[in-house]
Amino acid sequence: xxxxxxxxxxxxxxxNVWEGESLLFVLRERLALPGSKNACEQGxxxxxxxxxxxxxxxxxxxxxxxxAGRQVLTVEGLRALAGQEQLHPVQQAFxxxxxxxxxxxxxxxxxxxxxxxxxSRGVPADPDIREALAGNLCxxxxxxxxxxxxxxxxxxxxxxx
Amino acid sequence: MTRLSLGKHGKAMEFLQxxxxxxxxxxxxxxxxxxxxxxxxxxxxxxxxxxxxxxALLDLTRVPELTCWEQASGxxxxxxxxxxxxxxxxxxxxxxxxxxxxxxxxxGSPQIRNxxxxxxxxxxASPAGDCHPVLLAAGAAVQAASVRxxxxxxxxxxxxxxxxxxLHSDELITSVLVPRARGPQQFAKIGxxxxxxxxxxxxALELRPARVGSGDEGSVGTGIGSAGPTPLxxxxxxxxLAGVLADAGLxxxxxxxxxxxLRRFAELAAAAARPIDDVRGxxxxxxxxxxxxxxxxxxxxxDSYRAGRGASRCG
Ligand SMILES: Cc1cc2nc3c(=O)[nH]c(=O)nc-3n(C[C@H](O)[C@H](O)[C@H](O)COP(=O)(O)OP(=O)(O)OC[C@H]3O[C@@H](n4cnc5c(N)ncnc54)[C@H](O)[C@@H]3O)c2cc1C
Ligand code: FES
Ligand code: FES
Numbered sequence: 128x129x130x131x132x133x134x135x136x137x138x139x140x141x142x143n144v145w146e147g148e149s150l151l152f153v154l155r156e157r158l159a160l161p162g163s164k165n166a167c168e169q170g171x172x173x174x175x176x177x178x179x180x181x182x183x184x185x186x187x188x189x190x191x192x193x194x195a196g197r198q199v200l201t202v203e204g205l206r207a208l209a210g211q212e213q214l215h216p217v218q219q220a221f222x223x224x225x226x227x228x229x230x231x232x233x234x235x236x237x238x239x240x241x242x243x244x245x246x247s248r249g250v251p252a253d254p255d256i257r258e259a260l261a262g263n264l265c266x267x268x269x270x271x272x273x274x275x276x277x278x279x280x281x282x283x284x285x286x287x288x
Numbered sequence: 289m290t291r292l293s294l295g296k297h298g299k300a301m302e303f304l305q306x307x308x309x310x311x312x313x314x315x316x317x318x319x320x321x322x323x324x325x326x327x328x329x330x331x332x333x334x335x336x337x338x339x340x341x342x343x344a345l346l347d348l349t350r351v352p353e354l355t356c357w358e359q360a361s362g363x364x365x366x367x368x369x370x371x372x373x374x375x376x377x378x379x380x381x382x383x384x385x386x387x388x389x390x391x392x393x394x395x396g397s398p399q400i401r402n403x404x405x406x407x408x409x410x411x412x413a414s415p416a417g418d419c420h421p422v423l424l425a426a427g428a429a430v431q432a433a434s435v436r437x438x439x440x441x442x443x444x445x446x447x448x449x450x451x452x453x454x455l456h457s458d459e460l461i462t463s464v465l466v467p468r469a470r471g472p473q474q475f476a477k478i479g480x481x482x483x484x485x486x487x488x489x490x491x492a493l494e495l496r497p498a499r500v501g502s503g504d505e506g507s508v509g510t511g512i513g514s515a516g517p518t519p520l521x522x523x524x525x526x527x528x529l530a531g532v533l534a535d536a537g538l539x540x541x542x543x544x545x546x547x548x549x550l551r552r553f554a555e556l557a558a559a560a561a562r563p564i565d566d567v568r569g570x571x572x573x574x575x576x577x578x579x580x581x582x583x584x585x586x587x588x589x590x591d592s593y594r595a596g597r598g599a600s601r602c603g
Contacts, residue, residue, distance in 0.1 A: 128303060146301035146345055147335045168336040170329055170400055171484065182375075185399045188332040190325055192303045193349050239398070261483035262397020 130195045134158060135204030141191070150194045151175045151186035154201060162202040162234045166264075173263030176235035177201045183242050185262075202234035205241055217241045220280035221273075228267035236263045240277050250281040302344035309353040309433070312460060315346055317435040320457035322346040326354075326371055327403035329396070330412040354407065354462065359384065364468045367431075370407025370461040377406065385466055387422040387473030387492055394418055394477050397484050407461045410446065413453040413518075420447065420519035421492035421511025422475055428466040432459040440465070447518035471495040472592040474585035477513070478569075478577045487514040488569040491557065491581035495589050498539040505534045510582075515561035515574045522560035525582065529553050542597040545590050550583050557582035 130153060131140040141157040149168070154160045154177070164174035168187045175186040178200040186199075202218075209215040214222070217237050227233050243251060243259040251259070256277050265273060304322060306312040316322060322344035325331045334340035348354055354371035357380070366384050368377075374392040378401070382389040388406075395401055395418050409417040410430060423443040430441045432455055443464075446454050455461065473494045479485030490513030498506030508529045510522040532549050533539050563574035 146303040147341070149332060149336060169333045170396070173397065173399060176399055182402045183399050184403050185329075187336060188328045188400075188403060190303075190328055190332060190335075190345060190347065192305060192345075193325070193328065193347055195305075259398060262399045 128192065130191050132194050132197055132199055134160065134199045135201060135207055144191050146190075146192065148191045149187050150177070150179075150189040150191050150199070153191045153194075154186060154199070160201055160203050163238075164231055164234055166231060170262075171264070172232070172235075173239065174232050174235040176238045176263065178238060178242060181242075183239050200238070202237055205237065215241070216283060217244065217276075217280045220283070221276040224272050224276035224279050226268060226272040226276035232263060232265040232267075236260065236265070236273060239263055240280065243277070244281050247281065250278055301342065304344055304346045305350055306346070306348075307350045307352075309351055309462065312346065312348060312351050312354075313433055313435055316460050317458045319344045319346070324348055324411060324460060326405045326408045326411075327373065327400075329400050329404040330408060330414075348407075348460070357381070359468065360465075364470070366466050366468050368406055368464045368466060370410075370463055371405050372407075374401035374404050374406075384468045385422075385426075385473075386469055387425065387475050387494055388419065388466065390473070390475040391418040391422045391477075391490075391492065394475070394482075394487075400484075406464055410453065410461055410464065411455075413447055413451050415447075415450055415516060415518055416486045416490075416514040417519065418475075418477065418487065418490060418513065421490050421513040422473070422494075423464065423466065424511030424519055424521050425473070425492040425494045425509035426466050426469075427509060428464055430454075430461055431463045431465060432456075433462045434458040434460070438462070444521060450517050469494065471497045472589035472596070474589045476581045476585050478581065486568065489513065489515045489561070489563070489574045489578050489581065491578055491585055493582070493585040493589055495593055497593065498534065500540070506530060506539050508533075510557060510560075512557070512561050512578060514568075515563040515578055517562065520560055520562065522557040522582075525553050525556035525560060528556055529586070542594045544594075545586070550586055553586055554579040554583040 128144050129142050130144045141153050166172045166174040170185045170188045177186045180198050205215040221227050304315045306315050323342040324346045326348045354369045357368045359366050374395045377392040378389050406419050409419045428443045430446050441454050475492045477490040478488040492511040494509040496507045508526045510526050512520045558575045558579040561578050563571040565571050
């Protein structure tokens with residue numbers, strides 16, 4: 128089937144989509160947006176996190192047809208929000224805080240952190256950061272640097288997000 | 289609303305996308321084998337892992353009737369559309385249905401709670417579904433609809449076997465009718481960590497205080513999760529506790545609960561379980577843990593009953 132949706136502000140259409148296919152598969156394999164990662168395909172790791180109509184979801188658990196006509200924001204879209212020349216402040220904070228090692232979990236964490244910060248005032252409390260990121264697994268960093276990155280992004284002057 | 293194509297696995301599948309409840313029910317009648325998909329947090333896992341290859345998916349996310357909830361007038365019942373998500377149970381229903389909101393807070397992760405629905409939990413009918421103990425404790429009912437009409441299925445009759453429920457092949461869950469809380473409710477669950485765990489076992493409790501002058505002597509509701517082939521109630525524990533509270537005038541006095549009462553309630557709750565050994569825990573551990581959960585939830589619920597009555601909390 129054909130699926131049309133708005134991805135990162137652009138109308139995109141994928142053809143020959145199999146009905147049982149996930150939004151994640153469509154993004155990565157049909158729309159050339161491999162930023163969202165596929166690590167588990169069962170909702171456990173959060174590396175495929177995208178915003179669907181501004182709500183964080185695991186793209187691996189959304190049927191492609193369910194996303195038709197909806198708004199999808201992926202990590203690639205954050206870059207675009209910041210202007211193509213630079214990283215988004217949340218991305219930059221992950222680098223500056225040393226929160227990226229192998230990087231596989233990073234796109235999902237960045238999308239989830241972006242959503243948290245956009246819906247928080249000031250620096251969120253630690254329990255709130257932990258709760259927001261509870262569905263994003265990282266095998267490398269031990270999470271401390273990730274928490275640092277979120278606090279860093281939240282505390283930076285100007286409109287970080 | 290129907291599209292057909294061959295997929296990466298070479299098997300045809302239809303994607304049905306009704307936009308009204310009437311259309312959805314007609315689609316289910318026309319395609320009894322179609323698998324409804326709401327949040328997809330159970331269905332997509334099965335499809336991704338090739339555990340399920342239905343001939344059709346019936347997407348319910350565009351059916352507006354399923355995503356509403358309302359407090360039906362007068363009778364104190366909340367009607368939850370099948371498509372209400374955990375995130376909304378937490379954000380919108382903590383006051384009317386605190387037990388359900390507590391259970392929702394323990395589900396999966398934010399991403400899962402944003403998509404997963406109460407109707408999907410019932411549809412999947414896992415013995416570990418976290419809504420189920422709360423719905424059992426509350427005496428809720430599932431409303432099912434088909435082209436033949438609608439019917440109400442008491443939750444206690446809804447679960448038939450692991451992952452099997454009482455729906456007919458042409459039926460959809462439209463809503464769940466849950467009596468609104470009129471006393472303390474509690475839910476507790478044992479798992480290896482706070483986020484993202486399937487319960488090793490879970491327990492829900494609700495106290496329905498006596499109403500002076502109405503002849504209503506008060507009652508107790510219970511629900512057990514992950515410790516039997518289906519979610520279960522613990523009727524002997526309910527009757528025992530309701531009896532003690534009425535006979536000893538405890539609803540009225542809001543006095544402290546004697547320790548032997550807590551202990552006996554816990555024993556009876558654990559005895560109602562029918563647990564098995566599996567990867568998440570042994571039957572013996574589950575029984576033990578259930579007794580602990582039953583005692584704790586009762587202590588918490590009774591504390592909040594007493595606090596609500598203005599009694600001292602240090603007794
Ligand atoms: C990572 C992860 C963690 C999880 N953690 C928990 C947890 O802690 N506790 C818990 O209880 N569950 C958990 N689950 C399971 C799942 O999220 C829940 O069962 C959820 O409620 C399913 O809802 P859904 O809308 O996503 O259902 P779907 O996957 O869309 O559907 C589930 C089943 O219900 C049927 N169905 C859906 N809607 C209807 C309807 N209206 N009428 C008839 N049938 C219908 C579907 O056909 C399917 O059989 C978890 C899942 C994942 C992936
Ligand atoms: S790939 Fe989607 S949650 Fe792991
Ligand atoms: S940096 Fe490797 S998984 Fe997180």
